[in-house]
Amino acid sequence: MTPIIDVCNIRKSFGGLTVIDDCSVRIAEGSITGMIGPNGAGKSTLFNIIAGSLAPDSGEVLLDGEPITSLPAHLRFHKGLLRTFQIAHEFSHLTALENLMMVPPAQEGERLFSNWLRPGRVRREEAEVRRRAQEVLDFIGLTRVRNEPAGNLSGGQKKLLELGRTMMTEARVVLLDEIAAGVNRTLLGDLIGNIERLNREMGYTFLVIEHDMDMIARLCDPVIVLAEGRVMLEGPIEEVQSHPEVIEAYFGAQSA
Template identity: 65%
Template structure:
């Protein structure tokens, strides 16, 4: 495998009863890219995304992450080695502040253990200070300072998506899987969200794998764009090429005027 591949999906198949959702599918995500995954309803893209994220185990094939076979690994195991996912519906701790939500992310903090709290209070305090500083830096980066002490449950849909994005910045993510990031977000906050994804990619070197129905957002963020249909990859390239492919436009996007 080439060293610049963060995700390498190899001949993955997944069946549910008599339905083949993903059919011998292979695709890859290159390091430093914002790669989009699109296709019509029933194309298999959500199933494939869940396989990569560790939520579904494939019937056959492999998922290679940074050179390691992670097929069948659980989401928490993938989290520990740098694969993070955001969700279509934000998963915030609603009764904690935005700042506290971010501070919860890093694992194995000494304050999580009674021994550390009782016998190493200095270490606990030092680590908490370090995590708090990191969280404040993330909040500043995402321009969420005005809501840092607001309960996360009170945030708007777009602010919750920004907070989820911030949670991926609290650890050393090798790749971030973005699941329907535009869902439930107004256009103003969606523009902010897109700006931050681009900044994270450009300034911090984040790699993103994006599943999304909003073609304008895909067109803005993603290169390459992978198209799935009937459980397989059928095309890959810049969005301009995807939009210009008459067969794809007719079969998956409708009339050309609808996607211009």
């Protein structure tokens, strides 16, 4: 399949310690790709390099064939590359609905000039953004908390809201960082279902970093295994789980 994200020969060191060592990864367009590995394997560092919050020492990141290595995270956002966080970053005093309405960039109401001279245009755009936000809340199953301050939501509801925020943009690739962390099993099922629907119905490509192996097994194909800053293996979860080196490097390390 055609790669939408191409990570080419990335290296990253911190204080003389090499965390990512000549690592190359290709994320196929339309896939839900999982990334696993033992603690210290370099997953979070590579994730942050792809997201644009960390610069590599060398190597290149391409989005749909276009180099984006030097682009900051907010410009990658405008190109459709988004991320969620292990700890949700909601606007706690705004309602769930308002959190979604904050996402679309360059809204007319953000311009003082437009509020003075184009109030009708501002109202129409705001009504459309509100309508879209309500549709997203319906999609992710949070309609009943639409007027609840986001800070009052449960951990799982906040993760759903973060996923909903990606739907308020022209998202193409969504990087999911430990989205299962702190989520009860019922809401985790909702999260997985929504990710699958976004992939199937809206064409989202996902890269998932996750320690919950049940979630990886249910959701991801292929799965990339990192160890010591390099790709050890890539393939279906059945192959990954049965590979002797992976059992030693990852599953053995987890049970030690």
